[in-house]
Amino acid sequence: MDAVPTTKPAIEQIAERITDAVMEHRLPPGIKLVEEKLASAFGVSRTKIRQALTLLAKEGLVTLHANRGAFVTRPSAAEARDLFATRRLVEPEIVRNVIARACEHDLARLRQHLVAESEARQEGDRRRIIRLSGQFHMLLAEVSGNKFIEKLMAELCPLTCLIIALYDAPQTPACPEDEHKLIVDAIAAHDETEAIKLMLHHLEHIECELQLDTEPKRDIHWETLYG
Amino acid sequence: MDAVPTTKPAIEQIAERITDAVMEHRLPPGIKLVEEKLASAFGVSRTKIRQALTLLAKEGLVTLHANRGAFVTRPSAAEARDLFATRRLVEPEIVRNVIARACEHDLARLRQHLVAESEARQEGDRRRIIRLSGQFHMLLAEVSGNKFIEKLMAELCPLTCLIIALYDAPQTPACPEDEHKLIVDAIAAHDETEAIKLMLHHLEHIECELQLDTEPKRDIHWETLYG
DNA sequence: GTCTCATAAATTGCATACAATTTATTAAAC
DNA sequence: GTTTAATAAATTGTATGCAATTTATGAGAC
Numbered sequence: 022m023d024a025v026p027t028t029k030p031a032i033e034q035i036a037e038r039i040t041d042a043v044m045e046h047r048l049p050p051g052i053k054l055v056e057e058k059l060a061s062a063f064g065v066s067r068t069k070i071r072q073a074l075t076l077l078a079k080e081g082l083v084t085l086h087a088n089r090g091a092f093v094t095r096p097s098a099a100e101a102r103d104l105f106a107t108r109r110l111v112e113p114e115i116v117r118n119v120i121a122r123a124c125e126h127d128l129a130r131l132r133q134h135l136v137a138e139s140e141a142r143q144e145g146d147r148r149r150i151i152r153l154s155g156q157f158h159m160l161l162a163e164v165s166g167n168k169f170i171e172k173l174m175a176e177l178c179p180l181t182c183l184i185i186a187l188y189d190a191p192q193t194p195a196c197p198e199d200e201h202k203l204i205v206d207a208i209a210a211h212d213e214t215e216a217i218k219l220m221l222h223h224l225e226h227i228e229c230e231l232q233l234d235t236e237p238k239r240d241i242h243w244e245t246l247y248g
Numbered sequence: 249m250d251a252v253p254t255t256k257p258a259i260e261q262i263a264e265r266i267t268d269a270v271m272e273h274r275l276p277p278g279i280k281l282v283e284e285k286l287a288s289a290f291g292v293s294r295t296k297i298r299q300a301l302t303l304l305a306k307e308g309l310v311t312l313h314a315n316r317g318a319f320v321t322r323p324s325a326a327e328a329r330d331l332f333a334t335r336r337l338v339e340p341e342i343v344r345n346v347i348a349r350a351c352e353h354d355l356a357r358l359r360q361h362l363v364a365e366s367e368a369r370q371e372g373d374r375r376r377i378i379r380l381s382g383q384f385h386m387l388l389a390e391v392s393g394n395k396f397i398e399k400l401m402a403e404l405c406p407l408t409c410l411i412i413a414l415y416d417a418p419q420t421p422a423c424p425e426d427e428h429k430l431i432v433d434a435i436a437a438h439d440e441t442e443a444i445k446l447m448l449h450h451l452e453h454i455e456c457e458l459q460l461d462t463e464p465k466r467d468i469h470w471e472t473l474y475g
Numbered sequence: 476g477t478c479t480c481a482t483a484a485a486t487t488g489c490a491t492a493c494a495a496t497t498t499a500t501t502a503a504a505c
Numbered sequence: 506g507t508t509t510a511a512t513a514a515a516t517t518g519t520a521t522g523c524a525a526t527t528t529a530t531g532a533g534a535c
Contacts, residue, residue: 282515282516282517283516283517284515284516284517294517298517298518314517314518315516315517315518316516316517317516317517
């Protein structure tokens, strides 16, 4: 009876690293994930890759086609709308719970994350910015203390990154994100109404910048893939 | 380019059958799921079983212990409360969406389900009753049309069955379930306020009957396992 | 050039074999 | 009888090999 699971299972680590790559737009929607390639990249056999892909498929980040393999999902516009509808429902509840339950240590974690975001912004590291932006919402869910909602957000945020990759206007400036800071401030001030209002504005803001009525981007920018 | 995936992947079918067994309380919380046993039961190799178990673990229905195997999850009282909190948040939204979007065919499916429930009830088939009760909420989520919420409910309902198995008072009479019928009626009448009120009452009703303050049941009733 | 068909290469799906680990059993000590 | 240690059995974790399928390649017809 050892104290707490030592390390996270290898399979989940692999899935997590693939998720990060998707969130950073290094793996674009629609790209094929060849098992053998991943296996040698991660230095394991296909068996484990297969299980990691099964996990990611369950999350919806990857789509499996029988006998054809795994592809990074290309969410439809309808799915994008459903996703945002779900986030508009769930994230106010997250905010409520965070205000009700967060201790000083939790708030410190949130502020620390804001610092990391701001650093990435100053360095102009667009990839990291977009991943951290998503992970802010995941952290908020984690702090809110409801495991089911945390798990849901851990799926919705990476998918949101995919949707942005597919439907964002060509040269949208990196989101003007003092918005996250404002939300944390309102939470710290225990101003529930304000925090929820800011969160909903934030979500609407993200969704409105998308071009969900036009066809999603089709081509993969190979030249910038490993930029 | 064939028309629509022919049949559901074998792995998911296996996971689904295990889920049904859990929902019907044939596989009680805490029981160990030995890969070899399942493999021969389903007539496939361990490889597939393993993937099915990975899926179920991701859903939370099964818990994996490194080198020790897979066990049907025993949700804690805190998790039970979080689960119901999540359902109280999500299911009113489901009701709203169903009222807004359901066509006649959808309502027919709901009513058909009510008939199935009522039949199981008349036959006194307790196992089927409890599974169908859970599946009613899954069907409602499916009809509501939001894939993310549908997926969430497809995880929460089986877990709810587990929680009931663990925390229900010894001889609770099978839930007095014209409640489902009342909800469908209110939906059909497009009475949103009433439908939501009924849904919340229904959820509170289920949760209140649980004994979340006492220790969960520990022993497995082998003698009634295959009753 | 491009369309069609045959063939070759690449890739997935699956079972199986074996090492690593845990669990059960037995024997010995107290 | 209970505890401890040693051994055997059962079970999990992982890689690998092979059949089935898909995708790519190339030759020939038009």
